[in-house]
Amino acid sequence: MSNLAQEKKYKKIITGLSIVIPLAVAALFGVNLKDLGFNVEPLTFLPPIYASINGLTAVILIAAVIAIKKGNVKLHEQLNTVAIACSLIFLLLYIGYHMSSNSTSFGGEGVIKYVYYFILFTHIVLSIIVIPFVLTTYMRAKLGNFPQHKKIAKFTFPLWLYVAVTGVIVYLMISPYYV
Template sequence: METLQPVQEQKASRVINILSIAIPIAVAVMLGIRQKVDLGSWTSYLPHVNAVINSITAVLLLMGLYFIRRKNVVAHKRTMLSAFVLGSLFLVCYILYHITHESTPFGGQGWIRPIYYFLLISHIVLSIVVVWFVLRAVYFALSGQIARHKRTVKYTFPIWLYVSITGVVVYLLIAPYYQH
């Protein structure tokens, strides 16, 4: 693949930086909207859908690692792009759920409560951080900048995997408290 010109690189970097800031801000704004929208009862299933999406994403990330270690670049690219698409779908489903439902309070007591909040807070913070890393990793890979892609995924992969797995764990801990 041909090397990008510096102007194209600057534009791509600017878009990535803007998206990395705009996405978390948009999510925060939507979470803060007190007037919920009624899109139907189907939206009550979205947390369950998101848990499945996070589970599949974690599996795809591990498969992507497996494939690249076996030098199967084509399979690696397919699994990682699938993980990226699922991450985008997760974001849409997450936003749809939270514009239609109030946040569910955690009802657990005792030793599980601080564990839940540690996982939740670390999950949220890292899910914000990982957006920038994932966008850069995908951009570098698709633009043929493999050396930069490899340097970026050293950080991206463990953060993204942690976010995917803790998303499922947090879901499992809060699921008993969802209102149906």
């Protein structure tokens, strides 16, 4: 199968995942297992863990860029694979927390409240937008289409890094209000 044919096949999968993942997260975010009659303890220990995973993802992404700038393609590929795994683990922990715990409201007032909601809003929107970018960038590298990989990676990297860093910032800003 040619690279073009493979890319077409993967684009369908990427499009599907880019739609299904945000919809599934939104649907599961609104489900509380206690409300469904399950006797589960709130997983209140998870937010610092998944915030740390976001921070780790940011560090890995920066290390991946450094690796490719030094010509270490193998390390670059490995680091990006680990970054994708970290993002997936984050997502599973995030869903687990929200399915077992009540949402926490931000308690700050004044300008900081607007700063928090701006960061949260952009984090959420870009976390949805970045999905097809990450998957397409990764797919192009795996198929050996490096010129196209490099072209889209210039957009993917800053988006993904922003999402990872703002995930930590959102956690740090809301953590005083966890019950």
